[in-house]
Amino acid sequence: MREIVVGGAQLGPIQRADSRAAVVERMLALLERAAKEGCGMVVYPELALTTFFPRHWMEEQAEIDAWFETEMPGDATRPLFDRARALGIAISFGYAERTPEDRHFNTSILTDRAARIVGTYRKVHLPGHSEYDADRAFQHLEKRYFEPGDLGFPVWRNLDAWMGMCICNDRRWPEVYREMGLQGVELIVLGYNTPSVNSQNGAEGLEQRLYHSELSMTAGAYQNATWVVGVAKAGEEDGHPLMAGSIIVDPNGYVVARAEGEGDELIVHACDMDRCTFGKTTIFDFARHRRTEHYGRITSQTGVVHPE
Numbered sequence: 001m002r003e004i005v006v007g008g009a010q011l012g013p014i015q016r017a018d019s020r021a022a023v024v025e026r027m028l029a030l031l032e033r034a035a036k037e038g039c040g041m042v043v044y045p046e047l048a049l050t051t052f053f054p055r056h057w058m059e060e061q062a063e064i065d066a067w068f069e070t071e072m073p074g075d076a077t078r079p080l081f082d083r084a085r086a087l088g089i090a091i092s093f094g095y096a097e098r099t100p101e102d103r104h105f106n107t108s109i110l111t112d113r114a115a116r117i118v119g120t121y122r123k124v125h126l127p128g129h130s131e132y133d134a135d136r137a138f139q140h141l142e143k144r145y146f147e148p149g150d151l152g153f154p155v156w157r158n159l160d161a162w163m164g165m166c167i168c169n170d171r172r173w174p175e176v177y178r179e180m181g182l183q184g185v186e187l188i189v190l191g192y193n194t195p196s197v198n199s200q201n202g203a204e205g206l207e208q209r210l211y212h213s214e215l216s217m218t219a220g221a222y223q224n225a226t227w228v229v230g231v232a233k234a235g236e237e238d239g240h241p242l243m244a245g246s247i248i249v250d251p252n253g254y255v256v257a258r259a260e261g262e263g264d265e266l267i268v269h270a271c272d273m274d275r276c277t278f279g280k281t282t283i284f285d286f287a288r289h290r291r292t293e294h295y296g297r298i299t300s301q302t303g304v305v306h307p308e
């Protein structure tokens with residue numbers, strides 16, 4: 001048995017005025033709770049250090065850059081790394097990354113138990129738009145503030161398991177799970193900021209949004225025989241509600257832990273990585289059953305093309 005007790009550290013809302021230091025205090029409180037529950041790993045949401053700033057229209061580059069981290073760990077996040085190292089807990093969380101070349105990414109990192117960064121992922125599927133859209137109830141400007149990730153979907157050996165990451169909208173794309181599945185992934189960790197209502201029509205209700213989020217993660221887990229841990233930032237940020245619904249999904253696609261509220265909350269499950277073996281050696285034994293000669297469109301085409 002290769003068991004990792006994983007904590008999904010859902011964060012409640014972070015307001016625009018909240019400092020990174022205040023958020024890290026909350027992350028530390030969840031880390032302490034996780035330590036008491038025997039966690040070996042803790043997963044936090046997308047853009048965990050700040051409010052979900054892509055909902056705000058900004059033009060001044062200095063104002064935009066203020067939301068980005070230029071080093072990891074930096075002054076604000078070092079206490080989290082120090083405490084995680086002392087407790088021997090691996091962590092993963094998302095943040096806005098500005099590189100030395102002045103590139104901007106929506107990024108997440110993965111550490112080992114000694115708080116060394118062993119993996120970096122940059123969000124590939126950026127939802128929303130790049131210009132101000134007066135028809136929307138609120139903005140979703142990820143395409144304005146970030147460039148698409150340039151690192152693909154790697155997996156890393158960590159805590160004696162194969163681990164991968166994706167971020168928020170990525171979780172809705174089957175290709176994301178399969179890319180990692182083809183590298184033998186056993187644990188996919190991801191964070192998200194998902195508005196409770198659709199910004200364009202407002203009609204798609206919370207129940208459906210939660211269902212689609214869960215459907216995507218449970219299907220990805222089952223079809224690749226992997227654990228999936230999806231962690232929300234939830235509640236009302238600056239007057240804009242984000243849905244909760246953090247879950248841990250087993251390699252059969254069953255939800256084994258689920259957040260109940262919209263605040264800071266820890267969900268925990270003892271995940272046995274060896275439970276991935278059955279699916280990987282039977283129905284989803286890729287080497288035996290995949291027929292790549294029929295999958296050409298998956299990588300050669302983006303939009304729909306009807307046959308002539």
Ligand code: CDV
Binds near residue numbers: 167170
């Ligand atoms: N942060 C996100 O990527 N949010 C999207 C919303 C905009 C639909 C999501 O897929 O949850």
